Amino acid sequence: MPSRYLAAGLALAALAAPASARPVSYAGGWTLMQENNGMFSSLHTHYSPTATDSIGVYVEQNWDMDSTFTGLQYNRLVRRWNAPQSQGNLYLKLGAGLADPFGGGAAEAASFGGIAADWETRRVFVSYDVRARDFGPDESVSHAARLGVAPYVAEFGDLHTWAMLQIENHPEADEPLTFTPLLRFFKGPFLLEAGYTIEEEEFLLNWVWRY
Amino acid sequence: MKLIKTFALALSLCLSAPLAVAAPEAAAKMEAAPGEIIVANVNGLVCDFCAQSIRKTVGKEDAVQKVYVDLSKGQVRIDVKPGKSLDDETIEKLVRKSGYSLVSIDRNAAK
Numbered sequence: 001m002p003s004r005y006l007a008a009g010l011a012l013a014a015l016a017a018p019a020s021a022r023p024v025s026y027a028g029g030w031t032l033m034q035e036n037n038g039m040f041s042s043l044h045t046h047y048s049p050t051a052t053d054s055i056g057v058y059v060e061q062n063w064d065m066d067s068t069f070t071g072l073q074y075n076r077l078v079r080r081w082n083a084p085q086s087q088g089n090l091y092l093k094l095g096a097g098l099a100d101p102f103g104g105g106a107a108e109a110a111s112f113g114g115i116a117a118d119w120e121t122r123r124v125f126v127s128y129d130v131r132a133r134d135f136g137p138d139e140s141v142s143h144a145a146r147l148g149v150a151p152y153v154a155e156f157g158d159l160h161t162w163a164m165l166q167i168e169n170h171p172e173a174d175e176p177l178t179f180t181p182l183l184r185f186f187k188g189p190f191l192l193e194a195g196y197t198i199e200e201e202e203f204l205l206n207w208v209w210r211y
Numbered sequence: 212m213k214l215i216k217t218f219a220l221a222l223s224l225c226l227s228a229p230l231a232v233a234a235p236e237a238a239a240k241m242e243a244a245p246g247e248i249i250v251a252n253v254n255g256l257v258c259d260f261c262a263q264s265i266r267k268t269v270g271k272e273d274a275v276q277k278v279y280v281d282l283s284k285g286q287v288r289i290d291v292k293p294g295k296s297l298d299d300e301t302i303e304k305l306v307r308k309s310g311y312s313l314v315s316i317d318r319n320a321a322k
Contacts, residue, residue, distance in 0.1 A: 024310075025264065026264030026265075026267065026309050026310060027308045027309075028268070051307070051309065051310040077310075080310065082312040083254055084254055084314075087261075120257055122257050122282065153283075155282060156262060156280040156282050157259070158259070160259050160260070188263060189260075210260075210264075
């Protein structure tokens with residue numbers, strides 16, 4: 001399966017945890033993003049025909065569920081709150097495709113669904129993300145929350161830096177609650193996150209490119 | 212008499228020369244006349260990474276020469292190409308298409 005090669009590439013390119021990157025871009029915009037953590041590595045590319053929808057391809061190699069998911073993902077900006085000094089968002093994420101078990105075996109129909117919410121000012125960022133996966137014989141639910149602070153307020157086009165703490169809950173994992181301090185940098189259309197999950201001793205490396 | 216004619220000719224040449232030089236300058240100034248500057252006050256403009264969408268979406272409009280985003284003021288400054296125009300409805304549409312909410316529009320406020 002081509003997805004195995006892609007997943008292998010992802011595994012080599014990655015090491016660590018999830019980014020709460022916004023899954024919908026501007027109308028006509030493309031996004032390429034990769035998330036890596038001790039549990040999974042994923043690659044998602046999507047196109048936004050409108051400012052409230054995006055559709056694309058999603059590949060995830062999940063070491064916790066011992067399978068590789070390859071399929072389509074649809075994201076919907078359900079609600080956005082634009083205020084003078086802040087913005088809040090509520091997203092719905094749906095995916096459908098095939099889950100390929102590690103070490104052979106027949107691929108099975110798989111799906112996932114998630115809800116993500118975030119709110120930010122130029123100084124403070126908070127987000128929450130819940131995702132349910134049904135990868136054939138294996139099912140899981142995970143939660144992730146983030147709290148971030150910008151040490152300085154940068155102007156448009158400058159390098160922006162955020163210090164964040166990500167708290168994740170994977171009820172069925174050996175370490176159900178994990179903490180990941182991370183740094184987020186972005187400049188222009190590029191975003192990069194690097195961190196370290198203390199309990200799992202895994203690095204986090206995520207990036208997003210919008211074009 | 213001949214001397215007077217020569218002097219008059221020289222004087223007329225001297226007077227007309229600056230006019231001849233000034234004419235192209237004036238034309239050049241006319242060509243370089245700046246287009247309209249529009250400032251759109253926008254809600255939700257807090258994230259640089261996301262605000263790139265405004266620069267790209269508005270910048271794609273044919274009448275737009277340059278787009279500047281000011282996160283501190285929550286403003287988007289649009290420099291319109293000389294001889295072109297951008298109506299309020301189009302600006303509102305572009306801001307909404309970028310994912311933001313338009314509050315108000317100031318025309319030539321930045322001049």
